[in-house]
Amino acid sequence: MFRKHALFFAAFVTAGAALLSACGGQTDGTPSAAPAGAAVDAGDAGxxxxxxxxxxxxxxxxxxxxxxxASAPADVRTKWVSLRAGKAGNLxxxxxxxAGMTIYRFDNDSPKPPKSTCNADCEKKWPPVKVTKGTKVFIAGIKKSAIGVVKRDDGSLxxxxxxxxxYTFSGDKNPGDTNGEGVGGTWFGMSPTGGKVLDGSASGTTTPPSDNPPTPSGDSKAATSxxxxxxxxxxxxxxxxxxxxGSGDNACQNLARPGVTSSLTTDGTLKLWTGPNCTGKSTVVDSDVKDLSTIGFDDAIQSVHFGA
Structure with missing residues (x-):
């Protein structure tokens, strides 16, 4: 742990460099009577x-x-959105x-078709995560297929x-706050698949456990990053x-800083090795791993092979 924290301010190799309610159960008094917003595919019209x-x-x-x-122009605020599967409070x-702020969902909304019913005063308390065409969405621990956009009543996305x-919640002031959890019995933290995350300490239920990475299916493409x-x-x-x-690269690559990795993202099948030059103990993953301790590889990776 000390070793990792000592590196906090060190320069690091980034993928960018390598690759380039109180709203409760209602909205502004009554549910919106406007037609349901049209779902827009994230990879197409969105x-x-x-x-x-x-x-x-x-x-x-x-x-x-x-x-x-908050005072920045809309085009500045929608340049990018970063979404990761993490921990906040008991969620x-x-x-x-x-910014480290918790993302929420509203039970009064609809997923089929997607529709936001939080407008006017509700929107002030629960700011929608707005995007525009071209917004960069960085995702970690969330499948690309889970991401989409919906047109709101005011025409925004x-x-x-x-x-x-x-949504975010105006009552959350600091990273990690979960003050919006359970508000009105309709607002809950959002899981990486869009489900609601329950606060076990408040509701008497248990928080869904972290998922271990699924067993590779064998039909995933080799990772490129x-x-x-x-x-x-x-x-x-x-x-x-x-x-x-890339083409001509060695599929086995050593880490510049071995033995410090606790989570990873990948765009395909990746084989992790505990020794340099793809030696030692190994395991194969084909999806993001939020906690490598769940598979016994925390602070253990020294090299990776792109593909099984």
């Missing part, structure tokens, strides 16, 4: 640019996107944005996860390093 990793690991500009002040895993519109985070849950509190694989 025009979102989906990228693996976090804002920091992709060298996103500071004071823009999730880190822009685990829950989606967290690039709101990001969705698993077809559920995504990976970002390895020093901390679990793709946290930007520590450093990260990126690797990429």
């Amino acid at each position: 025009g979102l640019d989906l990228l693996s990793g976090t804002a920091r690991s992709n060298n996103a500009a500071r004071d823009t996107g999730d880190l822009a002040p 685990n895993p829950v989606v967290i944005n690039g 709101q990001l969705t996860i698993g077809n559920w519109p995504a 990976t970002i390895l985070f020093d901390d679990a849950f793709f946290s930007d509190n520590g450093a990260s390093q990126g690797l990429s694989f």
Whole structure:
């Protein structure tokens, strides 16, 4: 742990460099009577640019996107959105944005078709995660297929996860706050698949456990890029390093900083090795891993092979 924290301010190799209610159960008094917003495919008409990793690991500009002040112009605030599966309070895993704020969903909304019913005063308390065509969306621990957009009543576009519109809460003041959890019995933290995450300490229920990475199916393509985070849950509190694989590259690559990785993102099948030059103990993953301790590889990776 000391070794990892000592590297906090060290330069790190990024994937960007390597690759380039009180609203309660109602809205503004009554549910909106406007026609349901039309769902827009993120990879098509929505025009979102989906990228693996976090804002920091992709060298996103500071004071823009999730880190822009509320007074910034809309085009600055929608330059990018960062979404990662993390921990906040008793919620685990829950989606967290690039500023470390918890993402919520509203039970009064609809996923089929996607529709936001939080407008007017409700929108002030629960700001929608708005995007525009070209917005970069950095994702870690969330499948690209879960990301979409929906047109709101005012014509703006709101990001969705698993077809559920995504929001932050004005009552959350600091990263990791979960003051919106359970408000009105209709607002809950959003899971990486768009489901609701329940606070076990408040509701008497248990928080859904973190998923171990699924057993590789065997039909995934070989990875072409990976970002390895020093901390679990793709946290930007520590450093990260990126690797990429292209034509003519060696499929086996050693890490510049071995033995410090606790979570990783990958765009395909990747074989992890505990020794240099793809030696030692190994395991295969084909999806993001939010906590490598769950598979016995925390702080153990020294090299990776792009493909099984």
